[in-house]
Amino acid sequence: RISVSITDNGTGIPEENLERIFEPFFTTKEIGGTGLGLSITYGIVQKLGGQIDVKSTPGEGSCFTVTLPLTHP
Numbered sequence: 001r002i003s004v005s006i007t008d009n010g011t012g013i014p015e016e017n018l019e020r021i022f023e024p025f026f027t028t029k030e031i032g033g034t035g036l037g038l039s040i041t042y043g044i045v046q047k048l049g050g051q052i053d054v055k056s057t058p059g060e061g062s063c064f065t066v067t068l069p070l071t072h073p
Helices: 037-047
Strands: 002-007 051-057 061-068
Touching: 037 051
Parallel strands: none
Antiparallel strands: 002 061, 051 061
């Protein structure tokens, strides 16, 4: 398996939103954004036999980790 992590020092994701961020059309933006980006990414990673995880601390940032098998399932 191979893992890639992307970390930022942004506003973070509130705990109540963490369970929903991969749902289609979920967004916290009042204007702009469709809420599809993370949902599509999650679907692609799952189809490739991998997983995507997120850890986030409000006020400190988030870390997304994508783990994929080295061979296609």
